[in-house]
Amino acid sequence: MKSAVKSSKVNRAWLNDHVNDTYVKLAQKDGYRARAAYKLKEIDESLHLIKPGQLVVDLGSTPGAWSQYVRRKMSPKTAQGGGAVAGALNGRIIALDMLPMVPIEDVLFIQGDIREDAVLAELAGLMQGQLADVVLSDMAPNLSGIDSADAARIEHLVELALEFAQVHLKPQGALVAKVFHGGSYDTLVKRFRELFVTVKCIKPKASRDRSSETFLVGLVQKTPPFPCVR
Numbered sequence: 701m702k703s704a705v706k707s708s709k710v711n712r713a714w715l716n717d718h719v720n721d722t723y724v725k726l727a728q729k730d731g732y733r734a735r736a737a738y739k740l741k742e743i744d745e746s747l748h749l750i751k752p753g754q755l756v757v758d759l760g761s762t763p764g765a766w767s768q769y770v771r772r773k774m775s776p777k778t779a780q781g782g783g784a785v786a787g788a789l790n791g792r793i794i795a796l797d798m799l800p801m802v803p804i805e806d807v808l809f810i811q812g813d814i815r816e817d818a819v820l821a822e823l824a825g826l827m828q829g830q831l832a833d834v835v836l837s838d839m840a841p842n843l844s845g846i847d848s849a850d851a852a853r854i855e856h857l858v859e860l861a862l863e864f865a866q867v868h869l870k871p872q873g874a875l876v877a878k879v880f881h882g883g884s885y886d887t888l889v890k891r892f893r894e895l896f897v898t899v900k901c902i903k904p905k906a907s908r909d910r911s912s913e914t915f916l917v918g919l920v921q922k923t924p925p926f927p928c929v930r
Contacts, residue, residue, distance in 0.1 A: 723906045727765070733802075734765035736838065738906035740876070741769055743915060747900065749834050749874050750774065752790040757823070757832045757868070758807075759814060759861055760839030760878075761795035767807045770836075794826050814839075814860055824868065831870040837861035837877040840913075851883030858888050858916075862895060871921050881912040892918045 723735035730737075744750050750773040758767045776787035789806040796810045796819070803809065808826050812819035839861065841853035858877050865875040875896070879888050892899045896918030903914040 732765045732768055733763040735906055737765035737769045739904040739915070740766050740836070742904040742906060743876060743902055743917065744769075744773070746902065747874070747917060747919070749876070749917075751833075752776070754791045754833035755827065755830050756791065756793050756834045756836065757827070757864075758793065758795040759835065759837040759864070760797055760857075761809070762797040762799040762801040764795070764801050764804050764807075766836055766838055767793055767795045767801075767804050771804055771807060792830075794823065796823055814864070820864075827868060831873070832865075832868055833870055833873050835861065835865045835869050835873070835875045837875070840878055840880075848883060850880075854880050854882070855884035855888060858884075859891070862891060865918070866895065866921070866923075869921065873921070875916075875918040877916050877918075878913055879916055881914060888916065892916050895922055896920060897922055 721735065723738050727733070727735045727737060732738075750756065750770055752774045754774065756770050756774070758770065761767050770793050771789065774789055774791040774793070776790060793804075793807045794810070795801065795804075795807050796812065796814060798811070798813050800811055801809050810819065810822055810826070812822065814820065814823075837858070839857045841850065841857060843850045843853075858879055861875065861877045865873075869875060877888075879885060889899065889901065897920040898918070900917040900919070901914055902917060907913055
């Protein structure tokens with residue numbers, strides 16, 4: 701009984717924080733599907749990653765806030781007061797997630813598991829032989845609360861993003877990946893530094909203070925892309 705009461709209090713506290721969250725309110729005002737858009741916005745405004753004419757791949761895209769942000773940055777002009785896209789897309793955006801995503805104008809979406817060869821082949825087919833300018837990964841596992849297991853799951857997803865980038869990212873391109881402080885963090889930072897000339901660790905203001913998430917950004921690969929051999 702005490703556990704149920706405690707859980708109820710935690711849920712009410714979370715809901716209260718969520719409803720009153722500055723970035724939740726901004727997302728509603730600007731028409732974004734989630735406050736996560738402002739995490740990418742801060743990273744992009746700091747490093748100037750997203751530009752018209754690019755090919756951007758969004759891994760772990762659902763509900764679509766990051767794809768929305770990219771879509772607006774790659775449009776010649778956007779409407780005021782709500783941020784709805786007004787101009788034609790200049791570039792290409794491909795999104796992928798295991799969960800369904802409500803369509804976004806001009807964003808190509810694949811529902812599938814990046815660990816499956818058939819899904820990777822479909823994604824590569826949509827890229828039409830073109831390498832990505834930017835690969836975004838907001839992929840995250842369902843956390844169990846068991847540190848060692850969660851660290852392994854997080855590391856695995858980031859490794860998948862790194863593997864994808866090695867094959868499908870331009871040598872001068874950028875990879876943005878969500879990670880969590882914990883058992884796998886130092887290992888993942890080391891992996892990024894092995895593969896990229898410049899590595900930035902960014903915790904955006906839109907990321908809640910109590911969250912252990914941060915974002916690793918790899919800029920310019922140390923080795924050129926190579927064919928995927930399985």
